[in-house]
Amino acid sequence: MGMKLRQIILISFFIYSEFCFSSTAIVSAADFSLNNLEVEHMVQPLGLDIKEPQFSWMMQGDKAARGISQSAYQIVVKDKHGTIVWNTGKIANADSIGIKYGGLPLVPESRYNWTVKVWNQKNEVQEKSSWFETGLNLARSGSGNWDNATWIGGNDQDLPLHSQSLSVFRVKYVVQISSGSQKASFILGANDSRLMDKNKNLYNLKNATDKSYIKLEFDISRVNAGGEACINIYRQGYSKTDTLTPLTSIVIPHGIVSAENQNAKHNIEVSSNFGIFNFWVDGTQIELPRVNFWTTGYNVNPVGPGGDYISFPMVADIGFSVNKGEQANFSNLQILNYRAPQNALFTEPETTGDYKGIFSHKPVNGFTVQDGVYRLNGSANGVFITADPSHGSMPLLRSTFAVKNKEIASARLYATARGIYEFYINGKRVGNDYFSPGLTQYNITQLYQTYDVTNFLQGGKENAMGAQLAEGWWSGAITFQGENWNYFGDRQSLMAKLVITYRDGTKDVVTTNPKNWKFYGQSPVVLGSFFQGEVYDARKEKDLKAWTTSSYSDAKWQQASVVPVDAHTAFIGSWAHCMTGTVTEHNYDNFTLVGQMGPSVTNILTLGAQGVNEVRPGVFIYDMGQNMAGVPRIVIKNGKAGTKIVLRYAEMIYPDHEKSGENKGMIMLENIRGALTQDTYILKGGDEIIEPHFTYHGYRYIEITGIEKALPLAAVKGTVLSSISKITADYGSSNDDVNRLWQNIVWSSRANFLSIPTDCPQRNERMGWSGDLSVFSRTASYVADTDQFLRRHLQALRDLQDKNGRFGDIAPIGNGFGGFLWGSVGMTVPWELYQQYGDKSVLTDHYAAMKQYISYLDTKVNSKGLLDEATILGLGDWLGPEYSKNEPVFLWTVYHVYDLWIMANTATVLGHTDDAAIYWQKYNERKKFFNETFVDRTVHKTIQTDGLLMDTQTSYAVPLALGVFSEENIPYAAKYLAEACIRKNTDDNKIEHKPYALMTGFIGTAWIGKALSDNGYADIAYKMLENEDYPSWLYPVKQGATTIWERLDSYTKDRGFGGNNSMNSFNHYSFGAVGAWLCNYSLGIQRDPAAPGFQHFILQPQPDFKGGLTNAHGYYDSSYGRIESAWKIDDDSWSYNAAIPANTTATLYLPMDKKTSVFENGKLLQKGNGVTFIKYENGRAVYQLESGTYRFEIKK
Template sequence: MPSIIVYDLRCEYRKHPVGIDVLRPRLSWKLAADRRNVGQETYRIQVAVDESFRRLVWDTGLVRSDRSVHVEYEGEPLQSRTRYYYRVQAGDRTGCQSEWSDGAFWETALLKREEWLADWIAPPARADKPNVEIDYLRKTFRIQGEVSQARIYATAHGLYKLFVNGKTPDDTLFAPGYTSYRKRLQYQTYDVTHLLANGTNAIGVMLGNGWYIGDLGWMDGRHFYGTERALLMQLHVTYVDGRQEMIMTDEGWRGSTGALLMSELYHGETCDARLAQEGWHRADFPASDWQSVEVRALTKDPLIAQEGEPVRIVEKRTPVAVFVTPRGEIVLDMGQNMVGWMRFRVEADAGTVITLRHAEVLDQQGNFYVDNIRSARQTVRYICKGGESEEYEPSFSFQGFRYVQVEGLPIEGLADRFVACVIHTDMEPAGSFRCSDEMVNQLQRNIVWGQKGNFLEVPTDCPQRDERLGWTGDAQVFARTGAFNFNVAPFFAKWLKDLAADQQPDGGVSHVVPDLPFCGYNSSAWGDAAVIVPWTIYQCYGDVRLLETQYPSMKAWVDYIRNQGEDECLWNSGFHFGDWLALDGPGGRVVGATPKDLIATAFYAHSASLVAKAAAVLGYEEDSVRYKNLLEGIVNAYRKEFVSPNGRVVSPTQTAYVLSLMFDLLQENDRPRTARMLAEHVKENGMHLTTGFVGTPYLCHVLTRFGYHDIACQLVLQKEFPSWLYSVGQGATTIWEHWDGIKADGSFWSEEMNSFNHYAFGAIGDWLYRAVAGIDTDPAAPGFKHIIIEPHRGDGLSAAEAVYWSAYGEIRSAWETTGNARKRLEVSIPPNTTATIILSGADPGRLTETGQPYTAVEGFLSSEIAESGIRLLVGSGHYSFEY
């Protein structure tokens, strides 16, 4: 008997989110089926305030629709601090009906600002060491009766770490996260029901500087958002008998200092365990000498509930080697450039100082190397209490490193004392890629590790030096690759709201988000993140709400450009980074040879085209027409300014050719010649690229699109500098900032700007997924509702496989060339979607699926034979082709 199953229920992309403030949350689910060509025809959703679904607040009844992603809640108005349970039934086109899914839930936070009754409190003032030593705050309270539910809602100016009766309620790190604090300050929700006890209880909070107060950037700046740490917290207790009680931050809290003497994001931590006040966060701790806190009249207007997943420890690694450098330094090798910290165990005399320094690479002689991290100290100092085994790990600082220099401990048994904790925003893995070339597989691993290390609260440019900022240019070039590797929709939705919040009154966009004024504003390809990233997320996830939320910001950016200079259709004014870190700049400069006004106008056209498309999606027809007309004017101006009357791009650089072709800026009959000139340029450069941040993400896409896929493959398989595999050959485990960050002789490109975990050039991952493996979404049916499978085989690769977990389920494309020159393609299409499979070069007479003629197999909806091959329209299921 055919059947379907509803599974993997989500609310706002998340499983069982606790503490959201979305008034009309969206629900999604997946289908599993035991046959091909399964599509949903009906669904029914029930939402209740009890697990038995007797107290319903929404019952859709039977809805005829194939929607199973982002279905908006339309029930009774949601109440604060309430858990809502939901379940789903679905029916397919054959009339087969599923059972009810397993129940899932979401829980609301504080939905109204007036529900925040707590006061902001500041730690006792310390004139001698302001904002250096970490603050410890505590309060005791009594629980009288059996508790049915207890929730803490908390936030801070600075970073905070929460304890209830000496225990942390969850594994959240770096709360409240990094946002545009003046306009958007997250608070977190904690279920602490299991931590409370009848009688006296205690809440303890550590407060550190973090992004709010501490050092940010390379200009020795701090206090960008405020000069004082502060805490805001409410504990809501509900008893079994219905009584409710609230404990909150007020003048009754007490504060002191403790073992943690210094903690900065860039510089590390200093902890003197001899100063620890043991049990400070427990109810029985004698706190008579702790000082009273001060109440502050601070605004609560920016408060928002946690958006997406927080930072967590996602992996642990042990050292792969311990060695002594030529300088005599004792060094741990973790085998992987990563982001996080070292947890260690020690038995030593009181006062023994353990010092850890962190670095990405060794120098030419094999010594510990830290010049490239500039003023960031990345140093952890631990002073032992003595007399017992001690364990330590940082609380409010993270490091970017592969190597750890250890002082204060003997080398014997050293590796057994240390564990590396890998941290990043806890994004859900979404995809994988592998192929027949192991160096390309290592490249893919490097791309993933680069994303892990740099997707920490915001999409940082690097995680080790005195920067670690949300550079817009890096984010927009990598967004599509990032979406293949992880579910980045909540991550980017949060960051894009900060981008809009920090947008200038004239529509200008800062170079980094959240904004730091000294970083600057309004460069092409950087500010265009305001348009490109929302459109990318919409294409990958079908998220119309995100597109609608960001649409005013998208429009404002294009209108900002339109108001620059004397010609509204050219962008030839202002500061631009240009083709940053390209290799064709004169004298080895970091800016490439492609004219900045060409790049700026090309991205202006691209952003105008995306705003026109977004307006059409959202039903803003007048805007759509307006921006289409603007696009037409920009394209005409581009051709007049940067293309000769005979159709030749006047700047003969790879990036100029790439942008002209990628953004469809040339007359159609001029495009083949320009593509040929691009291919010739690559060959004339010894099959090497010369592109930087602007041209690199699109280079291989353009070559593949215009029939030069073999050249694209040769570029990616190139092992000599400059190439993606050059760094792999040098032992890289993440993506480098510079193509030759380490030269063949072991020397460095520079000391000033030479990150070895800088993910932008990892944007080639998008091409590996979309071109080599051939998985893409149909722009007309975004979010992989209709899937395009079009693998491209090329010289040097005999097999490739990609798996991507879309909102509908697993998509897989795996191809190989067999020994008899036959080609094999395995495809998986999830239920409730369809796919177009394009088999280039396939002979209809030889094409089989699971050993049968392809036209006779279940799941095929239609086929089209073209000169280039065969196009098949199929329903869901697993398919195995040979041709």
């Protein structure tokens, strides 16, 4: 059948269906309403790039009314002309989520109106309408229709440099030592502002100008005597132990510098990767030893090598020196990006006239510049000269365009950036999101945003629009590895398309192009970096008043340039995974540009400062009272122009402890590591607001310097940023510390669900570590509606999946380490999403990738049947007190079995019966192998591969929770788990801990509560929950935690930071995986695995009958509505209240004696009125509940 004939037949059917139903359906005064009409989990989405979107809605009625349900529905979708493109007809079905579009092909850039009509159990009808708009790329292939819009930005000369913030870089120069001279030095890292202010460094140093620097001395003094030339490294003013003697001498082989060429020109290249130096002389790299796992070289940073430490040096000031009597020339000086394509950030052109470069500001005897050559003559006093090579700012782009003098029906802006952007039209900010387009694996998948800008335009006039760009995730610092600096590219660019539709049906299209757009490289945003912070010079605003209006003169601006993605602007090539050695090609051959998927980053809350302390003269530390991710909003009154205000951020302050030394009371930045985490604001004068827009920080404390006296608390706010705009669950109890634990889980979710699911929001990581997400994903799915957010992340996992099928330990970006437990995220997360939201499409989209991963695991099973990671970096129960006792391969095997179980179930759900049979067989085989290999056949305790006893909490909890123990071994494992919890345990440091200590790490913690509760030991789970001694969940709460910590002892009042100052995040959600247990077991709100999505669910409350909790209450906002659950224990009875949302049912398991009397709403429970008794089993009465509210009282 031809496409046109098929469409005619469908249209005829839709019209006939609407006629039939419209003539008979009567919308009555029903006892329910319709709300939350969503398309792809979004209300009235713009720019939807999907051919078959899914529809959902929610029935709502009187909470007290019982049995409200949907008996049928009908969806009608119409295009902008009112033509029906889809009419389901009346469908006798109770589903109200995941209804897939099945009409005529949707058209890009089009609005569709849709109406849902719902019949309830009484055949009463309600209907409600909404709309959605399609985007530019429904096929999700290539970039879509951008009407020839181009990526525009600056050129090579516009690459900015802020030298005080650049800690990963290269320097190139040519040095020529004059005959008769022996040494000449290049200077870098001079006058680092942190080392000139005793309040800004760990060592309390206060250096004068030119008293802190790194000096690289080219030394040929031993060459004539048969020795080797060398580069002597001097460090001055960086620590209290620095001396006038070299830190080391880098020997240059004879074959490079010899007696014959020692006075010739020599090309020197130096790279600095967070202070680890490497050297090239005349094109040959000097071989140096390994400094850490990642890199070779020589470390000059006094704090420590690499990105795990506060980073020194920055580029800072650069220069030259020679000793007295020495002469030398330098030339071809360049500062370059570290990562390919290694374009120059600073260079000075050769000039024949007067020198006006960076060294011209302070004449120094013996230093001249001629024809691009820096000439140094030390004569009697030597020469030492430095200067700041900084220049430029983050890019601005603007254009003007005419709007016809007729009525505008609509206007849509489609925009994206390589980098991050904020867009303006006629002087008004477009949208309220931060950091768009968000982080994805840009070389494969990038997002664009769609905005309704109808009300921004001025008909019959000249209009203007513009954008501010910044680094974002495209350029600058990203991850803990300096090798990833400028991971995607070295410059920012914008692509946009504005479509103006007039009431008469005509359209105008305005796009980015180099002809009509201009570029400006001197914006007030000097630097916008997630890790290094924002530098803002408000004095530059004077030249940019009304710069996004048509009245502004852009005569000083230059024409924008086309910015392609090629080997000149971006990294194009291959990289080897640090753990597996697998080579991955990084290119843009399969690039796809699609509309926004899931929530962006927005301002969700504003906090006020709770206190301020002037810890040193002029150093003011504000306590926000809550660890958070975001930026400050600081009001300055009557500021003086040119005043520099510096903001630094920390999660903790140094305690009153002997190990704090001179830093007592100061903010603790060691755990921020290689991230500078500093905002600098230069006042323009008068009243101003400091509110960075192109960075964010994880912090509780803000240090403010540069002000004369403390600002009022009301002047210091915290703008909380997150991709979680609504919390969908709550938990409360009789224990305030447990309640604080729940709030800590919520706050860590907010802080770390920021564009991607990060591990932490503060240090130089902020990346999507797979292991963290895998264990937390179930909790996350209760805390927030994570469906679209995590589906976006699954796309990144697929984008990075290697040719062997391995999922990345980190996504986006890749690399990292973790191994099988981390890679399982590609299996666990789609399954969690399917179970929570009932949407099969997440499994459909991910199925091929899941199969590839299972095939990868098959290849990693060695001849002994064991998974072999072939590296020391395959992690186990990370950060558990008994980490060394839990053999990693044991846990790898458990997760292998679980992955196969997920795979088999997924194949079954999707109807791939042949695949399912294969995976069920593999599952049974691996499960059998696990029980034969890791369980002692006599006593049934867990053992290692060498037969030694394991017998730990983790070794029982994880296989129990994931169904890996055999039926024979389950009762033994449950018993041994209980014993492992109630006994004293000794950790890896030989410290003995009291009973009920939490000895699990990231992996075990996620499952220990479930394993206990499923096997009749809920009382032990509660005792562990309520334990206040280390290690426990409440120990950090007792230490003042307001978020979940990376370590259960990240800080203690007696030991401070315990020596873990570096890897010590105070906002790390992994240990917060107990949140799922609080919802699923304490409250008892559980998914029904047989009916994903909560249309039918389980209520299985487990009150703390033997412990200290006397009540618990909370809710979960499912896709069908709010589920409420609460219990309370009294002297002679206990009560249970529940609310079942409309169009759902629940199976309730009430713990009780078989002869116990049960009252419902004050009356002895009888059959009917929404309650049906099913059976009594295992100490619980089982009931089926219809929608409505219930109040049960169970007499003891």
